[in-house]
Amino acid sequence: MKSIGIGVGGRFHSDFMYQALSGLGYLTSIYTSLPEKRFPSFARPVTNCVWPEVIYRVAKKIGLESPGDALKMKLFGRFLSKQIIEARPNLFIGWSSFSLETLINRPANFHVLMRDSTHIQFQYDLLAKEYEKFGFRFPNRSFCLERELQEYELADQIWVLSEFARETFIQQGVSGDKVRVLPLGVDLERFKPIEKWPEPSPLRVLYFGIISFRKGVQYLLEATKNFSPQQIELNLIGAVEPEFKQTLAKYNHFNYRQPLPQNELAKEIRNHHVFVFPTLEDGFGQTLIQAMASGVVPLTTNHCGAADFTFLKNSPWRVPAGSVKPIEESLQILIKDSERLNELRELSIQTASQLSWEKYALELGRLVSKLAN
Numbered sequence: 001m002k003s004i005g006i007g008v009g010g011r012f013h014s015d016f017m018y019q020a021l022s023g024l025g026y027l028t029s030i031y032t033s034l035p036e037k038r039f040p041s042f043a044r045p046v047t048n049c050v051w052p053e054v055i056y057r058v059a060k061k062i063g064l065e066s067p068g069d070a071l072k073m074k075l076f077g078r079f080l081s082k083q084i085i086e087a088r089p090n091l092f093i094g095w096s097s098f099s100l101e102t103l104i105n106r107p108a109n110f111h112v113l114m115r116d117s118t119h120i121q122f123q124y125d126l127l128a129k130e131y132e133k134f135g136f137r138f139p140n141r142s143f144c145l146e147r148e149l150q151e152y153e154l155a156d157q158i159w160v161l162s163e164f165a166r167e168t169f170i171q172q173g174v175s176g177d178k179v180r181v182l183p184l185g186v187d188l189e190r191f192k193p194i195e196k197w198p199e200p201s202p203l204r205v206l207y208f209g210i211i212s213f214r215k216g217v218q219y220l221l222e223a224t225k226n227f228s229p230q231q232i233e234l235n236l237i238g239a240v241e242p243e244f245k246q247t248l249a250k251y252n253h254f255n256y257r258q259p260l261p262q263n264e265l266a267k268e269i270r271n272h273h274v275f276v277f278p279t280l281e282d283g284f285g286q287t288l289i290q291a292m293a294s295g296v297v298p299l300t301t302n303h304c305g306a307a308d309f310t311f312l313k314n315s316p317w318r319v320p321a322g323s324v325k326p327i328e329e330s331l332q333i334l335i336k337d338s339e340r341l342n343e344l345r346e347l348s349i350q351t352a353s354q355l356s357w358e359k360y361a362l363e364l365g366r367l368v369s370k371l372a373n
Contacts, residue, residue, distance in 0.1 A: 003027045004368070005087055007080040007094035007102060009052075009072065012116055013184055015039055017093070020361035021368065031083050033076050047083055052076040070143040077101040077147075084108065091371060093159075096120075100147050103154035110371050113155035117283040118168040118305075120148040126281050130213050130322075136243050159367070161284035162305025180367055183309050185357035186289045190262065193295025193349055194270045197342075202230055203335050206272040206296065208237040208265065209287045212244050216278035216301065216321065221251045223278075223327035229253075231335050237268065269294040273341060274334060279304050280321050293352035297344040299330050310351045317344070 004026045008014040014030060018039075021028040030039070033053040036046045052075040059068020081101035084092055092099075092108035096115040103111055117123055124145060128138040152158060152169075158179045160166050166179045198204065205224065211217050217236070224234050234254040260268060269275070275291035277300040288306040292298050300307050303321035312318045319326035334341050 003087070003089040004029070004091045004093065005084050005089035005108065006030045007084065007092065007099055008114075009033050009076050009095055009098040012095060012114075014095070016185070016357055016360065017364065020357075020364050023361060024365045024368070026368070029087060029089070031080050033072070049076060049079040052079070066139050066141065066143075073097050073100075073144065073147060081105050081107075091368065096148050096151055097144055100151050100154075103151055106154075111154070111156045112371075113151050113158045115148075115158055115160050115165070115283065118160075118165045118281055119152075119172045119174070120145055121172050122168040123281050127214055130280060131243070134213065134218070134247060136213075157371075160305075163308045164303065164305040165283040182363055182367060183306070183355070183360065184284050184286055184289075185360035186286065186293050186352060186355050188293055188353065188356055190266045191269070191290045191293040191352075192266075193293075193345075197295065197345065198271060198273070200273050200335070200338055200341055202233045203274060203331065204272040205232050205234045205274045205276055205331065206237070206269065206291070207235075207276055207278075208269065208291075209277075210241060211236060211238045211248065212241040213247075214280055215282075216280045217244070218247055219278045219322060219324050219327060220276050221248070221254070223324045224331065225251060225253055226328075227253075227331070227335075232331065235272070237265065266290075266294065269296060272296050273345075274299060274331070276327060276331075277301070277304055278319075278321075278327060282306070289352050289355050292348040293355075295345055295349050297334065297341060297348055299327065309355060311347050 004021055006014055006018060018028055018030050031047045033049060035050055036048055039046045052072040056068040056072040076098050078101050084102050085105060085107040088107055090109045092102060093112045093114055094102055096113055099113055131138040152174060159182045160179060161183055163181060166181055169179045170176050207217060207220055209215060224232055236254050237257045237260060239259050240248060269291055275296045275298050277285060277288050279285055279301055280303055282304050284305045288298055288300055288304055298312060299317050301321040302318055307313060307318050
């Protein structure tokens, strides 16, 4: 197998995939809806079609996000299919929601579907219940659901980012033989610990990422509301989803900052003691290993895929998704037991050091070489 076409609606981790495959000697081409300048270090030109992305962003601004997203998927899907038919690569790797037209035409020798999250039916069922619990209606995403279910059927293989994500596919009736796991890496040069950790008084607790119902921030806020400022300092960094603003406004015991550039974020993370990632559904959740690499103790849920590859896999620091009390109790332990806190910090750094992008490249190469054979 010599030529590979990567079709991705946005960026996701496609840049790391491209670099890894090119480094392994494959003639790799990437097709995207983003401007070429977003991929400055690529050896080969990026083939792009930006209009689907422009249409989506305009639609989102005027309150038509779902119709705009549906149109983006169809328009970019048609563009991608045309490009792959012309290129005829040995292997096509396409991101879910954007690959249906290519999979129908089957222009490559082998077709892989990349899914960054859990099975879409599992994801939508879970989020619909959560939105309803807080008085909201989950957006109508039936167009996306239908596309992805067809893609799952048509793909030769489906690649996901964790065992947790793989299990959701099996639960939904997809053969386990069809689903492979490709975990992400972390930039260990950027995300690294400081030598002198701040004293844990108060315990500096951090959440960074999208602030939303899906990420479970509502459970973190509820679990920390009864701690005093002398016990915990809670900091939230990230964009707030519109539906979540009403819930966030009910609490006043946290500090909030807008999203930070990656270099600034990396510096800010390492000044904290604990990263709480209370996600309801994450096929991976890269923020977890970024925090761990920065020397911050992680507390997450059984629905965080990245935890599969760390000491958290069968640990009490991986609590049931959608729970409040276990988060509160875990934080109480860490407030009282500084020795345990330091032990977990060392374990976090050690674990994250094994999850480099170089390891990702090796695993990707193994998957591709198996297809070649």
